[in-house]
Amino acid sequence: MELYLDTSDVVAVKALSRMFPLAGVTTNPSIMPRVKTAGGCASGTS
Template sequence: MELYLDTSDVVAVKALSRIFPLAGVTTNPSIIAVGKKPLEVCFRNFMKRWAVRGVCLPR
C-alpha cells in the first residue's frame, strides 16, 4: 500500500513524512484555494523542500 497526502500544506507534509513512509503528495484546485496561497507559491514551496537536483524552478 502506498500513502499519498492530498494537501497543499508543506508544513503538514514535512511533519507527517517523519511519521509515515509517504509515496507522494497530490493536490487539486479546490485544495489550493482552501490554502489561500497562489499555485505558484505552493509549487515553489514544495520544490524548495523536495526538489530533485537539476530541476529548475520557474521565476
C-alpha cells in the first residue's frame, strides 16, 4: 500500500513524512489558497 498526502502545507508534509513512509504528495489549485505558509509560498521555495 502506498500512502499519499493531499496538501500544500509544507510544514505538514515535513512533519508527517517523519512519521509515515509517504509515497508522495498531491495537491490542486483549490487547496493551495487555504494554506497559510511563511512567506506566502506553498511550494516551499521562495
